[in-house]
Amino acid sequence: MFRAKRRTVVSVAAVAAVLLVVALVVTLTQGSGQASGVTYIGGNNNQMVYAAGHRAVAPDFTATSLTGTPIRLASYRGKVVVLNFWGSWCPPCRAEAPTLAVLAEQYRSKGVSFLGDDVGDTTANALAFSHDIGMTYPSVNDPDYAVVQDFSRVVAVSDTPTTVVIDRTGHIAGLLIGEVSYQSMTTILHDVVAN
Secondary structure, X not given: OHHHHXXXXXXXXXXXXXXXXXXXXXXXXXXXXXXXXXXXXXXXXXXEEEOOOOOOEOOOOEEEEXXXXXXXXXXXXXXXXXXXXXXXXXXXXXXHHHHHHHHHHHHHHHOEEEEEEEEOOOXXXXXXXXXXXXXXXXXXXXXXXXXXXXXXXXXXXXXXXXXXXXXOOOEEEEEEEOOXXXXXXXXXXXXXXXX
């Protein structure tokens, strides 16, 4: 009977030790995010920059723009790309669109290209919206969420709006889930353009 109790105590102690180690690892890798190669902007878990060496390759895609032109992500290699997933039906997308339009103009001379992925939308509604807010960069038509599905395999793209920043080598360098602000985008772009 004594041996059975001793085995139980040893087993419980071993399980507790494993749980303690797991908790320690989780704490160390999530804290500021820096241990796992992620830096959260302003402590916001929905706005992050990935350190070089911790960046997933952005999935390549070819899709048709809202004006009927084929666009291939690989053709942007060598530039920083801001890929914004949006829809004219999405209130936060409508709210952030003027900020993205301004940033696209400001960062064009720095080798940054903006590209939209219009999801679950009609071409007519998307074009009207783009024209109304003065969007000068192209958007692809993604009514069936095909591009979203490709990206969601490597980074958290599940809601609109979501914005992915891709570095010059085609790796995902930043992610903003939800409506972007001028400050959060310039923080990420400053980091990615400088490196």
